[in-house]
Amino acid sequence: MPDLQKLYDAVLSGDRNTAVAVTQEAIATGGDPLELISKYMVPAMDEVGRLFECEEYFVPELLLSARAMKGSLELLRPLLAARGAQPVGRVVIGTVKGDLHDIGKNLVASLLEGGGFEVIDFGADVAPEKFIAAVQEKGANIVALSALLTVTMPAMRTTIDALKQAGVRERIKVMVGGAPVTEQFAAEIGADGYSDNASAAVTLARRLTATAVRP
């Protein structure tokens, strides 16, 4: 069994090659996938999130750590699936209709994947119907909406209303974010949660899935 502290360090420093190599070695020597994730990788990502909150880490560091985490998870996921383990949650994410910006949304998607979520990314300018279909057909249990423009923020409300109309709102949790979005706005439009940065979005998604219906 390799020194698993190296796995923690590799995720923390965003060193994908080392994360993958240590994971391979651990699997070959009979390491427990769940233990690798819960004892080393998730704590490392938590520390990354803390450093980001303290402004010692910025977006590039977040992305590198998420990439290292994802590289390792790609090796572990088939083993978990073979045991019948489910992903932490299934998130459908997109920038709302009328808004073409996707940098922030992409960042959240990367970090959610790094956090062990299965992510269905619809890109930008996404119509409410597509979110509804993802819930109905793909069993997403979290809908994550992004908007960069003040003028497209109302489309978040429209999307949530459409989810209600379609009768799927109770089955899912809705989280919202983007530069002009605020906690108050999120509450006003009936979202379940808001976060003001990509790292906090993962914490929020974890909190929401704890109370959501499993995919």
Place this chain on the structure above:
Amino acid sequence: MSALDKWLAQSPLITDGAWGTQLQALGLEPGTIPDTWNLSHPDRVESVARAYVEAGSQVILTNTFRANAVTLGEAGLGDQLDAINRAGVEISKRAAVGRALVFASIGPTGKMLMTGEVTPEAALEAFGAQAASLAAAGADALLVETMSDIEEGKLALQAARTTGLPVIVSFAFDSGKNKDRTMMGATPEMVAREMEAAGADAVGANCGAGIECFVNVCKRLRATCPLPVWIKANAGLPEIKAGAITYSTSAEFFASHFPALAEAGASFVGGCCGTTPEFIRALVRTRSGACA
């Protein structure tokens, strides 16, 4: 004496305010790339440019912020790149009628280099095509603005410099406790050093935060490199009041920071998102008051 030095003899120059929020007020729909209005609604775009010239802007920009090959290509408008950029410069020049300089706007690709969403080669090519069209249409200078990634800023600068026009590179400092980092973590010192080394004619800060955060950033850019500094601040952050979107800063509050920015060494002062011709008039009033 270079063209830029000549203009800066009367520095600080007052530039213009926001275009996007002004075009929205004229009916631009969410989801429409504002730059396409250069071809479909040139009269409305020109009315925005003219309002700034009449308010006293000595430099106005062009409605070409998103007219790079990556953004237009993704929207299926790649074949209109040259027409959109040329029209953007022509509209601003018509409105300026020799009373204001026209600096052509080049915004980011909206894609991240470090995740491989766009390659450096593709970004360089995208900026190169845009810069060539803007220069051919007669822009006085090129403004690379709202950058957050030093690498992308360098690529845009490299492409813009091939035109031989003066090039200003401006970053959005919207992160960190003191709003003195870009989203990618770059500090004013890193920006000033890297852009000077890469051959920028001026460096700057735009968008991101309210004007009160810009004095510190301006000082730090100025302390790190000898280049002129370009400043364009937002009208604070957008707020939602009774369903309507408003910006928190008044024109008077905004303009009250002009003396501090001039003192900090800003050579160009104007407004970004949420600012209007009223903000420019207030800047002009403050400057004449300060000089009297």
